[in-house]
Amino acid sequence: MDIRIWTxxxxxxxxxxxxxxxxxxxxxxxGDFYVAGTGVPKIANGMATGADWxxxxxxxxxxxxxxxxxxxxSVYLMGLTGGFVLLALLLAPYLRRFGKFTVxxxxxxxxxxxxxxxxxxxxxxxxxxxxxxxxxxxxxxxFSRFLEIPVEGGVVIGMVIVLFYSVLGGMKGITYTQVAxxxxxxxxxxxxAIFISxxxxxxxxxxxxxxxxxxxxxxxxxxxxxxxxxxxxxxxxTSGTKPMTDVFAIALVLMVGTAGLPHVIVRFYTVKKVxxxxxxxxxxxxxxxxxxxxxxxxxxxxxxxxxxxxxxxAYVELPSxxxxxxxxxxxxxxxxxxDGTVRYDASGPxxxxxxxxxxxxxxxxxxxxxxxxxxxxxxxxxxxxxxxxNELYVDPDIIVLANPEIAxxxxxxxxxxxxxxxxxxxSTAAGLLLVISTSVAHDLVKxxxxxxxxxxxxxxxxxxxxxxAVIIAGYFGVNPPGFVVQVVAFAFGLAASSFFxxxxxxxxxxRVNWQGAVSGMVAGMLFTLTxxxxxxxxxxxxxxxxxxxxxxxxxxxxxSIGMLINFAVTLVVSRFTGKPSAEIEMLVERVRLxxxxxxxxxxxxxxH
Amino acid sequence: MKQLPSEEAKRAYWRKNLIWLTVLLxxxxxVSYGCGILxxxxxxxxxxxxxxxxxxxxxAQQGSVCAFVLIIAAYAGIxxxxxxxxxxxxxxxxxxxx
Numbered sequence: 275m276d277i278r279i280w281t282x283x284x285x286x287x288x289x290x291x292x293x294x295x296x297x298x299x300x301x302x303x304x305g306d307f308y309v310a311g312t313g314v315p316k317i318a319n320g321m322a323t324g325a326d327w328x329x330x331x332x333x334x335x336x337x338x339x340x341x342x343x344x345x346x347x348s349v350y351l352m353g354l355t356g357g358f359v360l361l362a363l364l365l366a367p368y369l370r371r372f373g374k375f376t377v378x379x380x381x382x383x384x385x386x387x388x389x390x391x392x393x394x395x396x397x398x399x400x401x402x403x404x405x406x407x408x409x410x411x412x413x414x415x416x417f418s419r420f421l422e423i424p425v426e427g428g429v430v431i432g433m434v435i436v437l438f439y440s441v442l443g444g445m446k447g448i449t450y451t452q453v454a455x456x457x458x459x460x461x462x463x464x465x466x467a468i469f470i471s472x473x474x475x476x477x478x479x480x481x482x483x484x485x486x487x488x489x490x491x492x493x494x495x496x497x498x499x500x501x502x503x504x505x506x507x508x509x510x511x512t513s514g515t516k517p518m519t520d521v522f523a524i525a526l527v528l529m530v531g532t533a534g535l536p537h538v539i540v541r542f543y544t545v546k547k548v549x550x551x552x553x554x555x556x557x558x559x560x561x562x563x564x565x566x567x568x569x570x571x572x573x574x575x576x577x578x579x580x581x582x583x584x585x586x587x588a589y590v591e592l593p594s595x596x597x598x599x600x601x602x603x604x605x606x607x608x609x610x611x612x613d614g615t616v617r618y619d620a621s622g623p624x625x626x627x628x629x630x631x632x633x634x635x636x637x638x639x640x641x642x643x644x645x646x647x648x649x650x651x652x653x654x655x656x657x658x659x660x661x662x663x664n665e666l667y668v669d670p671d672i673i674v675l676a677n678p679e680i681a682x683x684x685x686x687x688x689x690x691x692x693x694x695x696x697x698x699x700x701s702t703a704a705g706l707l708l709v710i711s712t713s714v715a716h717d718l719v720k721x722x723x724x725x726x727x728x729x730x731x732x733x734x735x736x737x738x739x740x741x742x743a744v745i746i747a748g749y750f751g752v753n754p755p756g757f758v759v760q761v762v763a764f765a766f767g768l769a770a771s772s773f774f775x776x777x778x779x780x781x782x783x784x785r786v787n788w789q790g791a792v793s794g795m796v797a798g799m800l801f802t803l804t805x806x807x808x809x810x811x812x813x814x815x816x817x818x819x820x821x822x823x824x825x826x827x828x829x830x831x832x833x834s835i836g837m838l839i840n841f842a843v844t845l846v847v848s849r850f851t852g853k854p855s856a857e858i859e860m861l862v863e864r865v866r867l868x869x870x871x872x873x874x875x876x877x878x879x880x881x882h
Numbered sequence: 883m884k885q886l887p888s889e890e891a892k893r894a895y896w897r898k899n900l901i902w903l904t905v906l907l908x909x910x911x912x913v914s915y916g917c918g919i920l921x922x923x924x925x926x927x928x929x930x931x932x933x934x935x936x937x938x939x940x941x942a943q944q945g946s947v948c949a950f951v952l953i954i955a956a957y958a959g960i961x962x963x964x965x966x967x968x969x970x971x972x973x974x975x976x977x978x979x980x
Contacts, residue, residue, distance in 0.1 A: 348942035359907075485933040494934025514922070518919065518920070549958070556954045560951050868969060
C-alpha cells in the first residue's frame with residue numbers, strides 16, 4: 275500500500291478513537307466540564323498534561339530548529355522543560371489546594387479584586403488565542419503535506435474534530451482523549467528515531483544515541499558532526515553563536531512563560547488530592563522528557579544525514595526522500611553554478627523572498643509555465659537567487675517529517691508521523707479552547723457579570739463560547755497574521771510578565787495586596803508589549819534595530835525583564851499601600867498547609 | 883482525643899517547605915543556567931564519562947532535562963513526608979494529602 279492510503283487509514287483510526295472517547299466520557303456538569311470532576315488518576319493526568327503541553331511546534335518543528343541552531347537550540351529544551359519545575363514546585367500544589375476552577379479565580383479571590391480578576395481573564399484569553407491559532411495552522415500544515423489537502427481544508431477538518439470532542443466532553447472528554455493522543459504522538463516520534471539511531475550508531479535507544487560513537491567506532495557522533503560542519507564552513511555544532519545574556523533571558527522567559535500557561539495550570543485542578551497534583555507533575559515531566567531527550571538526538575542524526583547525503587552530491591544521485599519533499603516545498607535547490615551538484619554552505623540563504631510574500635520560502639514555477647524543471651530535473655523556483663554561494667533551501671520542519679523516509683522505513687511509519695503531528699496539535703488546541711470557554715463562561719459571566727446564572731446556563735454558555743472560540747482560531751489558522759514568530763514571543767512574554775509573579779507572590783507573600791498585583795501585572799505587561807512592538811513593528815515608522823537592545827536582549831527574551839519589573843512594582847506598591855484583610859491572610863495560610871491541618875469538615879481555602 | 887497540629891508545627895512545616903524549595907531550585911538553577919549556559923564552555927573541556935560527547939553540550943541538551951525530572955520526583959517525595967509528619971496523631975491522619 276502506498277503512503278497516502280496508510281496516512282488516511284492511521285489518521286482516520288486515530289480520529290475515530292478520539293471521537294469514541296469523547297462520546298464515552300461526555301460531561302454532565304460544570305465540574306465535569308471545567309475540571310473533569312476532579313477524578314483523574316495521576317498517571318493519566320500526567321500523560322494528558324504531556325499531550326496538552328507538547329504542541330504542534332514541539333512535535334514538528336523543535337528537532338529541526340535545534341538541528342539548525344546547534345547548541346543555541348538548547349534554550350528550547352531547557353527552557354520549556356525547566357518551566358515545568360517552577361510549575362510543579364511553586365504553583366501546581368497550591369493552586370490545587372485552593373481548589374477552584376481557574377487561574378483568574380485564584381487571582382480574583384487572593385487579591386479580593388474585580389480588577390485583578392479582569393486583568394487575569396484578559397491575559398488568559400490573549401495568551402490562549404495566540405497559541406491556539408498556531409495549533410490550527412499546524413493541523414492544516416500536516417494535512418497539506420501528507421494528504422495534499424489545501425491548508426484551509428485541513429484547518430476546517432481540525433476545527434470540526436476539536437469542536438466536537440471539546441464541546442461535548444469538556445475537560446473530562448479532553449483529558450481521556452489527550453491520554454490517547456499522548457500514546458499516539460510518542461509512538462510516532464520514537465519509531466523513526468529508534469531506526470535512525472540504529473542506522474547511525476547501532477544503539478537502539480535514541481536518547482543514548484546522542485552520546486554514542488559512530489557505527490564504525492571512528493569518532494563520537496557529535497564529534498563527527500562538528501567536523502562535517504566545519505568542513506562546509508559552518509560553525510561547529512556544539513558551539514554557540516548568540517550572546518550569553520540573550521540566551522539566558524530567552525531560557526528564563528520560556529521557563530516562566532511555560533509555568534504561567536493557563537491551559538497547563540488548569541490540568542492540575544483535575545486530580546483528587548494535592549499529593550496527586552505533585553505526583554502528576556512528576557509523571558507529566560517524565561512523559562515529556564521521553565520526547566525532549568530524543569529531540570536533540572534526532573537533530574544530530576538528521577543534520578549528519580543532511581550534510582553527508584545531500585551536500586556535494588549530484589542532484590540526480592540524491593536519495594528519493596529529497597525529491598519527495600521537494601514536491602511539498604520543504605526543501606529546494608537552485609543550481610547557481612550550473613554544475614548539477616548541490617552546494618550547501620554557510621554563506622547565507624540560497625534564495626531571496628519572492629515578491630509579495632512575507633518570508634523566505636520557495637515559490638515554484640506553476641505547472642502552466644513553460645519550464646518547471648531545471649537541467650538536472652530539479653523544480654525551478656520563482657524566487658530570485660541570493661548573492662551567496664549556498665544553493666540549498668531547507669525548512670526545519672523536514673527534520674521530523676522526513677525522518678521515516680531518510681531511515682527507509684515502511685510507508686505506514688510515515689502515516690504514523692502524520693497522525694502523531696495531528697495528535698500533538700489537536701491535544702494542545704483542545705486544552706486551550708477549554709481555557710477560553712472557561713474564562714468566558716465561568717470567570718467573566720458567572721463570577722463577574724451575572725452571578726445569578728444557573729449551572730445549566732453556565733454549561734451551555736461554556737459550550738457556546740468554545741464554539742465561537744474555535745471559529746475565531748480557525749480564521750487565524752487560515753489567515754495567519756504575517757508575524758507568527760513574534761506572536762509566539764508575545765504569548766510567552768505575556769504569560770511570564772503578567773501571571774507568574776502575581777500567582778507566586780500571592781502564595782509566598784501575605785503582604786502583597788491587590789494594588790501591588792494589579793500595578794505589577796500592568797507594568798510588566800506594558801513594558802514587554804512596548805519592547806516587542808518597538809523592535810518588531812515600530813512606532814510611527816520608527817523601528818528599533820538590534821544595536822539598541824537593552825543589555826543585548828532580543829524581543830524573544832524581554833519577558834524576563836518584564837517579569838522582574840512586575841515583581842519589583844508589586845512589592846514596592848504593596849509596601850506603600852494597606853495590608854490585605856485578615857480573611858485573605860487566612861486564605862493564604864490555608865493554601866500553604868494541608869487541609870487536614872485545619873480539622874475535619876474544613877471547607878478549605880475560601881473567602882466567605 | 884486527636885487534635886489539630888499546633889501553630890508552631892504549622893510554622894515549622896512551612897519553614898521546611900521553603901528550605902527544600904530553596905535547595906531544589908538552587909539545583910535547578912545550577913544544572914540549567916549554570917552548566918548549560920553560564921559555564922558551558924568550561925565544561926566542554928571535559929567529556930561525559932565513557933563517551934566522546936562534550937559535557938557542557940550534554941548538560942544543555944539532555945542532562946538538564948533529566949535533572950528536572952529527578953528534582954520534581956524528590957520534591958513530591960519530600961512534601962508527602964512533611965505532610966505525614968505534620969498530621970501525625972491528628973484527626974487528619976490517613977487523609978493527610980488532601
